[in-house]
Amino acid sequence: MNTVVYSTFNHIQGKIGSRWAQLVRETGSENILLVAIDAAKYTPKAIIATFFGDILVKPFDIDSSTSGFNKLKKLVESIKEKNGLSQVVVGIETTGHYYEHLVFKCHLEGYHVRTVNAATTAKEREALLNWSKTDNLDLMAIIQSVIHGRGTSNELPSGNIVQLRKLTRARRELVAERTKTKNLVLMHMDHIFREYQGKTVWVNGKRGFSKPFSDVFGKASRYLMRNHPHPEDILVLGKKGLRELSIRENLKIREETINILIDFAEGSISLSKEQVDADIYLLIQKLDRLEFLDNQIKALEAKIEDLFVVMEGAVILSVQGIGLVTGAELIAEMGDISDFDQAGQLIKLAGTNPIVKQSGGHRPAYYGVSKQGRRPFRNIVYQVGKSLAVNNPEMHQRYLRLKERGKHPREAYIALGNRMIRLAFSMIRNQTFYQTKDEHYVLLEEINKKIRKSNVQKFFETHVSPTVCAS
Template sequence: MAYSLFNHIQGKNGSRWAEFVRETGTENLLMVAIDAAKFTQKALIGTFYGDILVKPFEFDASMTGFEYLKKVIQLEKEKYKLKEVVVGIETTGHYYEDLVRRCHSSGYHVRTLNAATTAQERQALLNWSKTDNLDLMAILQSMIHGRGTSNELSSGAVLTLQKLTRARRELVGERTTTQNLILMHMDHIFREFQGKSVWENGKRKHVQPFSKLFGKAPLYLMRHYPHPTDILTLGEKGLRELSIRENLKLRDSTIQILIEFARNSISQPKEFVDGDIFLLSQKLDRLELLKNQINVLEHKIEDLFVETEGAVILSVPGIGVVTGAELYAEMGDISDFEHAGQLIKMAGTNPIVKQSGGKKPSYFCISKQGRRTFRNITYQVGKSLAVNNPEMKLRYLALKDRGKHTRQAYVALGNRMIRLAFSMIRNHSLYRTNQENYVLVSEISKKLRAPNVKRFYELHVSSNLCLSA
């Protein structure tokens, strides 16, 4: 009986590849290396032993080009009486995805290779050049050495969630950038609007008119009364009337601070900052648009996520709709994994271990060799759990007591959540806890809109009750 040396996904893929090659026979394999691109792609056809049967040739990135590729492959397969076709494709941007799906549907054995893998192959050849033909040779050699993975690409709800959650993350980044630009323009128009340092009882203290600079009241004032002279023109009475009319809920202390800061502002006269006021108005429009887009996108994510098997992780305190959907989307189809450790390695949050000569192993930082997007959400999940989940918070404090850095503790909690999510999704089970104040309906109701709460219970709670009965 043969045993796999490595207990992770690469070892599993390697075992599958070895089994496939052994059953088919190396002499029966036709190897096709493809360098994917947006418009014109290149391919090279050879044998398992590295013999080149067809020199590099081009084909267009369309169905016409793919049919031409299939025709060339079929001719070589019949000519040399080969049984199986192995296609190796480098993961270049997103251009490789359609090729992978078409090759799978055509019955080819597909191997997807990371760009770092082919780069290492070029280095092994002691060739610092990089051309399309050298890339094809590197892809071919990587396939021969059994590198890459044969996993199919995400599809269906998982793929859609992945695209939606990543799009939301981009919009959130744009929103943050826009907010920073707004603050920059306000620095020129009315610097003290964000607060200033004052002396109080012999100590320096930072005083802010608003606790949140992007709440309803600050946004309204920035749009309509951005300059100190605007605040002084309104005066205390005008600000109170404005607050009542627009429902801004300005406190008396806030009004007093605004007037005092406006009276002693260092900002330039209004006519000198006309350009900044104009740009500020544009940035506020952009911020409003981004907020609306994010809100619509989050509703779309919620409606889709509640229908998936991954929605069971919403029963975990500290896991919201967006973080839960993003974690599930980055995990993908877990049916191809034997244990959660393989997912942790795919995220690149597994610790680096160094050990030799019978010495005690040393644990260093995380590997960061997996998917960056998966790694990011793992960290964010750990951060949320440390604050919002009582049980995880105790673990977080225990890690801190052991001398772990805050970020290390967040990653450790994120990895624990991956293990928990893997088990819950595979067994279709809900979160179990000894917390006295934990109530499932309350936990779900504060995360989902009413129609989706009902849908959640129909799909994930009723079925669990039936299984337990």
């Protein structure tokens, strides 16, 4: 058996690599039946082969239901018995989310499942010098990927981890939608009141910039955009009307802001109110949508908090610069760390490991990050590093040292994010809190800043002592 090659991947894949090498070694490659499945929404396709690539059953279709899986299972068991094979290994390409139910069903049948990403199968097709892409070629690429040990055999995340991952990814989608909605609001305001977001002003011959609101989406600004968006509306209200409106609606509009609004409205180049009626109508729609998204995100964050505070990964909330959302996202994307022997394997999973090239006796050259891992994981690693660079005193000093060495801010953020992965890996495995030399650091104060008071006690009961009082 050629099992030596698989052990070389162990340092990359962690325990999942070791398990695959052990499976091949203990079972014997001649006793393994390979099944490749190209997942799809309606009609998945499968092929059955030996570990040496000999096709036993040509590509065939199954439907995405119990009857389709039973057809596959009946055929697999028949071939397995006929050829005297002892182990079934199923390779499935991770297409969207359609592969997940197939993975679950295969695990229930006791099959060993290897998941293969699309980039891996693309490389296999490229190695065959074939630029075509068909379902049959995809199946052969999956077979070759499994034979070469390129898939991963970890089970799908389950329990709180999978729930947290779904919630945090849903929040990220809503945040992206909110950003898009805000941009549309600004676009409509450009048509309605061109100067509302600010304009260039000249003071003593020098160019400057003036704007009525520091936050165009603050409470006062949103009220005006919804009820008095046009320069004509501002002029009708006048200074007195704006002051009375501010008091009546508790908008806390400053006198300086009122003066700027009146000045900008008097000199506005915007079209008349009748000519931008459609924009005003659409603006109100977008503001309604924005309010709806704000409420959804707020509710989702509360749900994330309630779930996260009792998970073992919540200990990273003790780190300065790691808030509820960033902490929950990081833990959700890390998943179950028991599948890994060291933090470096998680860094590779994120694709934030540096590319190193070395040949002969030359010194190694370091390039950008590999980007070969999961994009959502890589995104949160960057965001975590960025937050630490600003909000964590010790990490901020490290960030400055990286900058002094000529690192671009993006590179420094990734470096700090990778460091946080290592720190989180250790903290979760040992269930310890953040250790800092900051004499002003108090754990209770740090946790109080990040989660609701109702959850602070729950956090301390879970991670410190069941009898602790956090009040």
